[in-house]
Amino acid sequence: NAGVTQTPKFQVLKTGQSMTLQCAQDMNHNSMYWYRQDPGMGLRLIYYSASEGTTDKGEVPNGYNVSRLNKREFSLRLESAAPSQTSVYFCASLGTGVPSGGNTIYFGEGSWLTVV
């Protein structure tokens, strides 16, 4: 069971370049999330998707776009990268129901992005 898979794990971008972080989950979860984590600031929500075909802004959406391609996949795009977007990015999905003891958040392994 792969859980939540995100790629790439490491990326260096030049200011102004674009890139897409990919995320896929194989747990049939409806809700998916993109977070960024910066030192001393915990996890901040960028965008979330309650279900296939819907997306909503989180706390820090500026400079990002997302696509919920299907139930499995939720991608995050940086259209014109800026040094302020240097961060660790986490994709997550939220499970539901029994018997696995739902309402549990599952995370990908993180993507380290550096913008120079």
Place this chain on the structure above:
Amino acid sequence: AQTVTQSQPEMSVQEAETVTLSCTYDTSENNYYLFWYKQPPSRQMILVIRQEAYKQQNATENRFSVNFQKAAKSFSLKISDSQLGDTAMYFCAFTIGRLDNAGNNRKLIWGLGTSLAVNP
């Protein structure tokens, strides 16, 4: 506003001893789920323990247990027999409401974390 507060930015404990990490939260909701997540230096986020707000019994997972005080809105994590591998950042979080099969979104509210060092 719904918030999570972890009042201890850093803590340390000797190996084999017990340590308690504090977490308080604020919500007007009655149904919610509380979590403790561990983030070791690898930066992976690992679920430690989960508690349903409607359950009075405190959750336990091996050496990890919680003290859930709903009226006080407190959700502390106790780590018994601390091990070197417990060294990590620990995050407290909660999600409001009860998920249904439609997967209606639930907001996830996070604390800023407590950095725990287990010393040999």
